[in-house]
Amino acid sequence: xxxxxxxxxxxxxxxxxxxxxxxxxxxxxxxxxxxxxxxxxxxxxxxxxxxxxxxxxxxxxxxxxxxxxxxxxxxxxxxxxxxxxxxxxxxxxxxxxxxxxxxxxxxx
Numbered sequence: 001x002x003x004x005x006x007x008x009x010x011x012x013x014x015x016x017x018x019x020x021x022x023x024x025x026x027x028x029x030x031x032x033x034x035x036x037x038x039x040x041x042x043x044x045x046x047x048x049x050x051x052x053x054x055x056x057x058x059x060x061x062x063x064x065x066x067x068x069x070x071x072x073x074x075x076x077x078x079x080x081x082x083x084x085x086x087x088x089x090x091x092x093x094x095x096x097x098x099x100x101x102x103x104x105x106x107x108x
Contacts, residue, residue, distance in 0.1 A: 001037045004058045009034050011062045012091055016041065019092040024099045039065070040077075041095070043103075054098040059088055067094045069101060 004012070013032045020030045020043070029044040039056040055077040057066030066088045068077040082089045082097050 002058060002060055003037050004034070004039075004062070008058070008062045009039070012039055012056070012065075015091045016095055019095050020099075023096060024103065026103050027099070041098070043099070045103075051102055053102055054094055056091065056094060057088075063090060064088050065091055065094060067097070069098055 009032075016032060017030055020027045024043075026045055027043040028046050028048075031042045031044070033040045033042075037058040039058070041053045041056065043051050043053055045051065052070040052072070054070055055068040057068070059066055067080055067082055069080040070077050079087050080097075081087060082093050084093055
């Protein structure tokens, strides 16, 4: 399994951070932890609560990642379809899906 380069990891963090700032004001901070081909994403809310959101799997490109949603009921990440219909997609689509499940929807 390929692992992302440092440049790709930084790019992922920037993409997710920008999406969080513009679309998810409930998130005070987003943390991305890398381990091999995986990126684990957690969010910190205004009240300092930390919420596990998702896991992304590197698929060889910085623009398309495998998506697994975190399920607190089983304390596991499970591959999940994105609203776009695939198990992989853009980091922004993945963050929107995970936040839509774990956080209240933002005012649109």
